[in-house]
Amino acid sequence: MNLVFLGLPGAGKGTQAQILAKKYNIPHISTGDIFRNAIKNETPLGVKAKEYIDSGELVPDEVTNGIVKERLQKEDCNQGFILDGYPRTLDQAEALDENMNQLDRKLDLVIYTKVKESELIKRLTGRRICEDCGATYHVEFDPPEVEAICDKCGGNLIQRDDDKEETVEKRINVNKDKTDQLINYYNKKDILIEIDAEKEIDAVSNEIVDVIEEKVK
Numbered sequence: 319m320n321l322v323f324l325g326l327p328g329a330g331k332g333t334q335a336q337i338l339a340k341k342y343n344i345p346h347i348s349t350g351d352i353f354r355n356a357i358k359n360e361t362p363l364g365v366k367a368k369e370y371i372d373s374g375e376l377v378p379d380e381v382t383n384g385i386v387k388e389r390l391q392k393e394d395c396n397q398g399f400i401l402d403g404y405p406r407t408l409d410q411a412e413a414l415d416e417n418m419n420q421l422d423r424k425l426d427l428v429i430y431t432k433v434k435e436s437e438l439i440k441r442l443t444g445r446r447i448c449e450d451c452g453a454t455y456h457v458e459f460d461p462p463e464v465e466a467i468c469d470k471c472g473g474n475l476i477q478r479d480d481d482k483e484e485t486v487e488k489r490i491n492v493n494k495d496k497t498d499q500l501i502n503y504y505n506k507k508d509i510l511i512e513i514d515a516e517k518e519i520d521a522v523s524n525e526i527v528d529v530i531e532e533k534v535k
């Protein structure tokens with residue numbers, strides 16, 4: 319099962335992708351996570367990506383496309399994958415199609431998580447992530463059992479630099495038109511489903527699972 323999560327920053331893509339990856343036992347591939355790990359490890363990719371991410375811009379398509387192409391060739395993707403935060407531009411969507419053709423596979427579903435802008439800002443500014451395993455929390459909507467400590471691995475929870483208020487609005491604006499273009503692109507291919515992602519986390523995942531069971535399984 320080959321899935322894509324599409325949506326503005328803060329719409330809950332990572333949260334839902336994490337839940338589905340566990341349920342269906344397929345890898346959750348987040349380009350944002352790949353870049354953050356590269357930055358943490360100070361790799362050449364990390365050095366390249368950091369300036370874009372810190373300023374709320376997108377990393378150039380040729381860099382991002384290359385990384386995803388390589389990742390999708392790994393053996394753990396043979397039973398399927400969940401892409402989160404990729405594609406984010408039409409160029410990336412076309413590169414992904416080409417990539418799928420070469421692998422003789424196809425995308426089954428593109429899940430568009432729709433959330434209004436005022437809610438996105440609340441979600442992004444309250445988001446905390448584990449500095450060790452990357453798990454996502456929210457200070458109000460999805461708090462850990464012990465304040466500032468990851469339930470899963472005991473790591474410290476931190477705020478992403480690009481979740482500070484000054485970068486959040488910029489990121490939403492950078493992604494708006496591009497997300498609309500992708501909605502059109504995948505609607506034409508008849509693989510897009512729109513989910514009202516303003517409901518609680520469990521309600522959203524139940525709805526997504528229902529659609530997957532109906533359309534893909």
Ligand code: ADP
Binds near residue numbers: 331445460
């Ligand atoms: P994205 O990957 O789309 O940027 P995340 O999954 O990281 O978004 O979610 C953004 C923030 O909103 C996180 O702090 C997460 O805990 C919280 N969140 C995710 N889904 C919901 C929801 N349905 N209701 C309330 N908060 C949510």
Ligand code: AMP
Binds near residue numbers: 348402405
């Ligand atoms: P995310 O974790 O999805 O919110 O992504 C964090 C940041 O990583 C984004 O603001 C971009 O700077 C960069 N990024 C993640 N995915 C992509 C992508 N598909 N294309 C370009 N840049 C990306």
